[in-house]
Amino acid sequence: MTKVITYGTYDFLHEGHLRLLRRAKALGDYLIVGVTAEDFDKSRGKINVGQSLMERVEAIRQTGLADKIIIEEYEGQKIDDIRRYEADIFTVGSDWEGKFDYLNEFCKVVYLDRTEGISSTEIRSHSQELRIGLVGETNIVNKFKNECGYVNGVEISGIYADSPGMLDGELKGMLENTDSYDALLEKSDAVYIASNPKDHYLQVKKAIEKGIHVVCESPICLTTEDFNELHHLASSKGLVLMDGIKTAYSLAFNRMMLLIKGGIIGDVLSVDATCTSLTDISPQNLPSHLWNSICAWGPTALLPIFKILGTDYRQTLRFSKTIQGHDDFDLFTKVSFLYDEGVASMKVGQGVKSEGELVISGTKGYIYVPAPWWKTDYFEARFENPSDNRRFFYQLDGEGIRYMILSFLNLIKGKKAYNQIPSSISSKIIQIVGTV
Numbered sequence: 469m470t471k472v473i474t475y476g477t478y479d480f481l482h483e484g485h486l487r488l489l490r491r492a493k494a495l496g497d498y499l500i501v502g503v504t505a506e507d508f509d510k511s512r513g514k515i516n517v518g519q520s521l522m523e524r525v526e527a528i529r530q531t532g533l534a535d536k537i538i539i540e541e542y543e544g545q546k547i548d549d550i551r552r553y554e555a556d557i558f559t560v561g562s563d564w565e566g567k568f569d570y571l572n573e574f575c576k577v578v579y580l581d582r583t584e585g586i587s588s589t590e591i592r593s594h595s596q597e598l599r600i601g602l603v604g605e606t607n608i609v610n611k612f613k614n615e616c617g618y619v620n621g622v623e624i625s626g627i628y629a630d631s632p633g634m635l636d637g638e639l640k641g642m643l644e645n646t647d648s649y650d651a652l653l654e655k656s657d658a659v660y661i662a663s664n665p666k667d668h669y670l671q672v673k674k675a676i677e678k679g680i681h682v683v684c685e686s687p688i689c690l691t692t693e694d695f696n697e698l699h700h701l702a703s704s705k706g707l708v709l710m711d712g713i714k715t716a717y718s719l720a721f722n723r724m725m726l727l728i729k730g731g732i733i734g735d736v737l738s739v740d741a742t743c744t745s746l747t748d749i750s751p752q753n754l755p756s757h758l759w760n761s762i763c764a765w766g767p768t769a770l771l772p773i774f775k776i777l778g779t780d781y782r783q784t785l786r787f788s789k790t791i792q793g794h795d796d797f798d799l800f801t802k803v804s805f806l807y808d809e810g811v812a813s814m815k816v817g818q819g820v821k822s823e824g825e826l827v828i829s830g831t832k833g834y835i836y837v838p839a840p841w842w843k844t845d846y847f848e849a850r851f852e853n854p855s856d857n858r859r860f861f862y863q864l865d866g867e868g869i870r871y872m873i874l875s876f877l878n879l880i881k882g883k884k885a886y887n888q889i890p891s892s893i894s895s896k897i898i899q900i901v902g903t904v
């Protein structure tokens with residue numbers, strides 16, 4: 469029996485793919501199709517896959533041409549697969565001519581003529597771009613704009629901000645074309661709101677009332693009553709209102725959550741998260757665009773606590789140090805949570821520095837995520853016997869922001885985003901963060 473193996477992304481399966489698969493099948497008796505899990509196309513520098521892995525696998529299954537479908541998840545996997553499945557022939561289209569010659573060492577390599585005039589890229593280019601308006605003046609708006617450049621299917625429609633703040637040159641230039649928030653909403657399908665949290669409620673509400681999807685830097689507003697109203701308003705109109713905590717969308721954070729759920733460190737008894745940054749502030753010098761410490765860092769620090777231990781804590785103990793004369797600006801806040809089956813603490817500072825680490829303690833071991841844990845691509849599972857310790861590395865592109873944008877886009881398209889922050893967590897975050 470001659471076994472043939474081939475790989476591809478197979479986004480929006482088209483005639484070119486089908487012709488290739490038919491010819492690949494004809495090269496032998498048994499066809500293995502590898503579907504690439506990766507949604508990030510390194511050669512183009514874009515997240516450019518329109519369909520989820522499940523949809524792409526299903527489309528291949530429905531062709532009836534594949535005897536076996538496998539998922540390609542890591543670099544170097546082709547050699548492992550060829551050996552594991554004892555493939556005799558590796559084949560791909562001629563657009564890859566020469567690129568896989570190194571596999572000749574393991575099996576025969578055949579390049580099949582690519583079908584001219586059709587590609588997934590071309591099909592994707594027909595789908596309409598989502599016009600995202602930006603709101604705010606902090607550096608995170610610059611980052612968001614840049615990250616949009618890595619996601620297919622989105623374009624920036626304009627920016628609205630009360631002051632130029634920390635905006636880069638390009639965004640400053642765009643400010644002149646939008647003189648009001650209404651004008652921005654007029655030319656947008658969705659908005660990214662990163663203005664001062666005090667302004668979020670009205671801005672989110674206005675956008676939703678106009679039928680516009682919203683991703684808002686957490687906290688979405690400052691009271692749970694306001695949040696319930698916004699949440700229901702968005703749901704009733706079939707709109708997305710997404711909590712913009714970038715860490716929630718990063719690969720390492722999501723894999724860590726799965727490992728904890730899978731019991732790697734046993735039962736979790738304690739979660740301790742610290743997030744701080746040093747900023748040059750004083751009672752005399754408090755820039756208007758600067759967020760207080762609990763708003764700037766609270767949502768991120770609370771995320772692992774609520775994701776792991778839930779939102780049903782029994783009691784909290786809180787210490788805050790505010791800036792003299794600015795009662796709503798805390799330099800530092802520590803909140804301890806008491807649960808029936810565990811404890812947690814979050815420590816945040818803006819103008820106060822501490823070790824920005826995350827430690828999750830369990831009955832079998834603990835997870836250690838080094839500073840700055842909210843931008844992590846790496847964490848460790850540590851045990852009594854150090855030789856059992858395990859290290860985990862994951863790619864982190866764009867601090868997680870580009871994956872947040874992708875999740876937003878998918879939610880708007882009606883797809884499920886497995887890493888979405890549930891409204892119960894958004895609401896609890898607001899309850900803690902809203903009371904300085």
Ligand code: CTP
Pocket residue numbers: 475476477478479484485488559560561562563564581582583584585586587588589590
């Ligand atoms: N293929 C082909 N003819 C086409 C398009 C793709 O023979 N017109 C082949 C590729 O050479 C590859 C397989 O189909 O062996 C899967 O290709 P994939 O990269 O998933 O499809 P493309 O349409 O090339 O996608 P993109 O535009 O994103 O590169």
